[in-house]
Amino acid sequence: MAEQILFTVFGILAVGSAICVITFKNPIHSALALVLTFFSLAGLFVSLGAYFVAAVQVIVYAGAIMVLFLFVIMLLNLGRLQTPRQISKAKVFAVILGIVLAAEAIYIGLKVYEGTAVSPAQRGSEVGAVITSEQLNQIAAIESAYRLDRSEINSDYVPQITSQKSNVDTLSADEADRLIKKLQGEMGNPDRIGTILFTKFLLPFEVTSLILLAALIGVIVLVKRETPNSAA
Amino acid sequence: MALQYYLILSALLFTIGVIGVLIRRNAIIIFMCIELMLNAANLAFVAIGRELGDASGQIFVFFVMTVAAAEVAIGLAIIVSVFRHRETINIDEINTMKG
Numbered sequence: 001m002a003e004q005i006l007f008t009v010f011g012i013l014a015v016g017s018a019i020c021v022i023t024f025k026n027p028i029h030s031a032l033a034l035v036l037t038f039f040s041l042a043g044l045f046v047s048l049g050a051y052f053v054a055a056v057q058v059i060v061y062a063g064a065i066m067v068l069f070l071f072v073i074m075l076l077n078l079g080r081l082q083t084p085r086q087i088s089k090a091k092v093f094a095v096i097l098g099i100v101l102a103a104e105a106i107y108i109g110l111k112v113y114e115g116t117a118v119s120p121a122q123r124g125s126e127v128g129a130v131i132t133s134e135q136l137n138q139i140a141a142i143e144s145a146y147r148l149d150r151s152e153i154n155s156d157y158v159p160q161i162t163s164q165k166s167n168v169d170t171l172s173a174d175e176a177d178r179l180i181k182k183l184q185g186e187m188g189n190p191d192r193i194g195t196i197l198f199t200k201f202l203l204p205f206e207v208t209s210l211i212l213l214a215a216l217i218g219v220i221v222l223v224k225r226e227t228p229n230s231a232a
Numbered sequence: 233m234a235l236q237y238y239l240i241l242s243a244l245l246f247t248i249g250v251i252g253v254l255i256r257r258n259a260i261i262i263f264m265c266i267e268l269m270l271n272a273a274n275l276a277f278v279a280i281g282r283e284l285g286d287a288s289g290q291i292f293v294f295f296v297m298t299v300a301a302a303e304v305a306i307g308l309a310i311i312v313s314v315f316r317h318r319e320t321i322n323i324d325e326i327n328t329m330k331g
Contacts, residue, residue, distance in 0.1 A: 011241050018245055018268055022252035027260055034264050037245075041271050048238070050278045053290050057274075060297050065267065065304050072308045073260060076315050094254030102247035109239030112280070142285055184285045193290060201291050208298045215302035222309040 003047045010043035027073045031066060038062040050188040131169065131176040139168060139176070142183045147195050157182060238279035245272035259311050259321040263304070270300050 017040065020033035038061040045054035143150065154167050161179050165171060171179060197205055245268060252265030274293045281289020315321050 007237060007241075011237075014241065015244055015248070018248040021264055021268060022248060022256060022261070027258060030261050030264060034267065037268065038271065041275060044238070044241070044275060045278055048278050048282050050282070050290050050293075053274075053278060053293050056294065056297065060301065061267075061271070065301060068304055068308060069260065069264065072312060076312065076321070078258070078260065078321070091255045094251055097254065098247045098251035101250055102243055105243030105246060106240050109243050109276075110236055112239060113234065113236040138285065180285070184282065188290065192287060196287050197291055197294070200288075204295060208295060211299060211302050215305045219305050219309040222306070222313055 006043060006047035010040040010047065014040035014044065027078050028070065031069050031073060034069075035062050035066050038066065045188075048188075049184070052188050052190045052193050054188075130173065131171045132173055135173065135176040135180060136168070138180050139183070142180070147199055148183075153179075153183070235279055235283045239276060242272045242276040242279070245269075245275065257322050257324050259314070259323055259326075260308075262323065263307050263311070267300060267304070270296055 014037055017033045017036040021030045021037060024030045024033060038057060042054040042057040042062070045051075045057060139153070142148065143153070150168065157179060158166055158168060158171070160182065161171070161175050165175075168176075168179070249265045249269035249272060252268065253262050256262055256265065274296055277289040277292050277296070279289075281287065281292075311321055314326060318326060320326070
């Protein structure tokens with residue numbers, strides 16, 4: 001229920017402010033609307049249980065990146081460069097193209113959903129007294145994805161579901177469902193994110209630093225002003 | 233909340249970004265629309281990651297954010313130097329490379 005409220009509020013806010021970004025005439029107003037979009041996306045990440053991503057979204061996007069945008073807009077004094085709005089043929093064509101693209105993307109999204117969703121009927125037939133093999137597989141997948149140990153799950157997470165048991169294998173199917181939900185809820189936990197980032201994704205993480213270094217050098221080269229006596 | 237709603241929302245945000253790139257002539261606004269598209273992709277990553285019970289989706293969002301930050305720094309530097317030479321960032325007037 002809480003998730004539905006969060007999704008509805010922030011979803012409408014995100015789409016509305018995104019439309020404002022592309023319709024406002026003044027670049028500064030567009031930039032502020034984009035900040036609002038980023039905040040509502042952070043809200044959507046919270047509703048998805050990705051708390052750490054939500055925090056980073058606010059700090060990096062709404063903070064650092066948007067400040068950079070506003071800084072450049074004000075540095076170049078772009079507020080005065082507004083062009084009168086005219087509806088050209090190209091704009092009409094662009095909007096039609098956009099509607100077609102949206103239709104296609106939504107169609108693909110629904111197809112993806114069909115591929116991953118387990119129908120309620122299928123799920124209902126599996127709920128029994130004992131944990132099913134599918135649930136065990138799911139828990140095993142979570143273990144490998146989060147670098148968790150079975151003994152850790154037994155000692156830390158199983159007691160949170162039911163106080164009488166301390167072993168995954170003795171859970172009922174219903175309890176196992178709750179355990180899986182609980183474990184998946186831990187996904188946005190900075191602890192888990194950090195563990196995965198520095199084990200499974202260590203090499204990509206290091207390569208990222210090269211991208212940042214390249215960007216740093218590139219910016220200095222691009223913006224450096226050639227002074228007449230610097231050649232000497 | 234089912235995955236499909238998040239994917240539809242992500243598709244809508246991405247499309248708004250695409251339309252913005254196509255209809256606006258201000259290079260900085262076009263840049264903002266690209267950021268919007270990257271964010272729409274991030275939303276899809278996190279939503280699908282949760283559906284599959286895999287945190288890799290969230291890790292990928294970090295990499296997207298890093299690349300976005302690098303891209304913004306470079307892109308704005310290019311815009312600043314173009315503005316120094318041309319006194320404009322209207323992309324209709326910056327068409328020297330037009331084939």
